[in-house]
Amino acid sequence: AQKVTQAQTEISVVEKEDVTLDCVYETRDTTYYLFWYKQPPSGELVFLIRRNSFDEQNEISGRYSWNFQKSTSSFNFTITASLVVDSGVYFCALSSVNDMRFGAGTRLTVKP
Amino acid sequence: KAGVTQTPRYLIKTRGQQVTLSCSPISGHRSVSWYQQTPGQGLQFLFEYFSETQRNKGNFPGRFSGRQFSNSRSEMNVSTLELGDSALYLCASSEGYSNQPQHFGDGTRLSIL
Numbered sequence: 721a722q723k724v725t726q727a728q729t730e731i732s733v734v735e736k737e738d739v740t741l742d743c744v745y746e747t748r749d750t751t752y753y754l755f756w757y758k759q760p761p762s763g764e765l766v767f768l769i770r771r772n773s774f775d776e777q778n779e780i781s782g783r784y785s786w787n788f789q790k791s792t793s794s795f796n797f798t799i800t801a802s803l804v805v806d807s808g809v810y811f812c813a814l815s816s817v818n819d820m821r822f823g824a825g826t827r828l829t830v831k832p
Numbered sequence: 833k834a835g836v837t838q839t840p841r842y843l844i845k846t847r848g849q850q851v852t853l854s855c856s857p858i859s860g861h862r863s864v865s866w867y868q869q870t871p872g873q874g875l876q877f878l879f880e881y882f883s884e885t886q887r888n889k890g891n892f893p894g895r896f897s898g899r900q901f902s903n904s905r906s907e908m909n910v911s912t913l914e915l916g917d918s919a920l921y922l923c924a925s926s927e928g929y930s931n932q933p934q935h936f937g938d939g940t941r942l943s944i945l
Contacts, residue, residue, distance in 0.1 A: 753931040764835075765922070765936040811875060815931040818888055820865065822875035 722747045724814050726823035733802055734831050741797040741826045743812030749773075752816040754788065754795045759825070760808040768810075771795065802830045834858065836937035838923050844943045850911040853940045857904050857925030863887075864906040865930045866898060869920040869939070878921075880930050881906055887929065910942075918944045 723746040733739045745754065756768040769779065771788050779786050783800045799806055807830045812823040837856040845851050857864050866878040877890040881900035898908040904925070910917055920941050924934035 755933070757934075757936075763920075764938050765924070765934075767933040767935065770931075770933055813875075820877040820880070820888065820890075820930050822867075822877070824874045 722749075722814055722816065722819050722821045724812055724821050724823035726810075726812055726826050728826045729824070730827045730829070732829045732831065735803060736801050737830075738798060738800050739802050739828065739830075741799075741810050741812075741828065743795045743797065743823060745793050745795065745812070745814045747814060747816055749816040752814060755811075755813040755815065756786065756795075756797050757811045757813060757822075758808050759811065765811070768797075799828075802828075804830050804832050806830050836923055836925050836935050838921075838937035838940050840940060841938065842941050842943075844945060845913050846945050847913055847915060849913050850909065851913060851942060853908045853910075853921055853923075853942070855906045855908070855923030855925075855937060857906070857923075858935055861925035861927050861935070862904055863926045863929055863932075864900055864904060865924045865926075865934060866906070866908050867922040867924065868892075869922055870918075875922070878908065882929060913944050915944050918942060 725744045752773045754771045757765045759765045785798045787796045809825045811825045814821045839854045863882045865880040880888040884900045895911045900906045920939045922939045924936045926932040926934045
């Protein structure tokens, strides 16, 4: 069965600190997609990024960057110079042909 | 473009009853997925519908069922409610299958007394 592990349950940082959210996945499928979603305090999950299993290129979008490494089955998410608005619960997710699996989420609190 | 709309927002039921939740996807989206979110189990995939057909199903008992209509709107039904069914039920839509970015609704919070 597929599995997504977000070992960090809660992280607390002070504004302007960099923070990395870890995601490790397990799958036997060769074709799959990895996602990050954010659930702000208001509740509605918001899509952040998608990566397919054949594209290991890292991506940077503003203060956000993602590091995908198939060799270690990891898809980590880094926020540079964090802001209070980055607070929320971040979910890593794995989708393949027959399954959609979310990690337990990491609650990030950014303090001013 | 209107987002994903879920109704009702809150629902209180008693054990043994049944409930139907509704989801209207973003216009043009053909895939609708349902998730159960609880503090203990996190986000768990229930099922996905695409063009009125169930494409995938998570590991939930048969009491949980769903359907999708020709306009892509979807309903989820839970029969013989149990206390453990208390949860936030989220609906998400995407243009294609759920391996594409999903847009989530605010959810329906179901409480079982």
